[in-house]
Amino acid sequence: MSTSVHPPQPSQPQPTAGGIAPHPLDNPAWAALTGPHLRFAERVGLAARYRADVSPITALADPADPRAWADLAALVGPGNLTSVGGEITPPSADWRIEESGRLVQLVDTALRAEPDPEAVRLGAADVPEMLDLVARTRPGPFLPRTVELGGYLGIRQDGRLIAMAGERVRPPGWTEISAVCTDPEHRGRGLATRLVRAVAAGIRERGDTPFLHTAGTNTGAIRLYESIGFTLRQTSSFHLLRTPGAPPA
Template identity: 70%
Template structure:
């Protein structure tokens, strides 16, 4: 079950009726906002291209019509990741999942990192190699299209990374935060988070991020930087009704 944390900024309570509520369904909000140009959509269901970000979203997870639209969008017998969803309609199958946490910026010190470089499509093979070794979360062949990604190099080799993923209106998610194991303990992740946040703040958005609920080290780091835990919610891997010869995962 999703759990909400009441936050305070500047002495005012921030409840779901505040702008924070757009984060309750962040994937849908992004696909209907700044990332609409990337959206594949049928009615009240949408998804990112499967080589950009392997998630789908529903306008209202409690609406059977939205699930029908998702079925039309992904096809029969297709496995898809979706959040925040707790139950699925008859015919859909839950085949996996976990619990994630969402943290929002309530006191982060954002500042540029002079040693950070902006990464582009030509850097994707190196990014994929670093992500495979550090497992910060999904990064796919065209994930870099979602926003700005910054890296730090040592003797020309990429050793640390952070960037932008979801963009609900007014917010930008910091994602893919990782450091080569041989270079940990130098504060590289902290510098990159602050540098990515500086760019987010410059365009008027507020940083937020997600982490697996059992990734206590990452959560502890983010809280020490000025993020506050806002909610816990399920992440499901579901299979659509019907059969498909390919058993596709999106």
């Protein structure tokens, strides 16, 4: 696998009868769940989500469409929690927003993507260690089958997993780098940057462009990603909501 400095240029949204088609990264989870990640999807009409042991990510075809919210309520069930991204206005007060935050989306524009000689492929057998590392570092949601969403790489020291990164949401032409984390005792060695470059090399090799998300409050991570070749594309909101009604007894 050769080093790649300049990312491939993804195809631009194409005109449709009603105008320009939305960019896949404007609603990446929906684009993934109705495209490359269809096999992981549960869907009711205009709402979709990843299977419960894969990822907590949920998506609406159009957050401004009340029909999508009705489909989401049917998909998730009454009185349950679900995550929804984007600038949203729930259709009624029966939807309770439990938590909200800001999310930053960055895209690869000048990343030096290259394999790492110490990085090892992680799979199902490594999940217990991966879950332990995630529990100690809190990079974001990672569940028992998240590893199936794409390639995950790790670095071990004396046989112990001390850093990892991998792939999550995959809209057409793009792949999200996620679960970037390093054991607190081994930070400051550039392990996360090395793994991001290595994961990006695999993404580039199959013709996709890397992107990633981080919390808007995580200014250190934003500065790091921008310094290695990512560019801020957009800032949006994410919300944890409770669906209307009471759950069954």
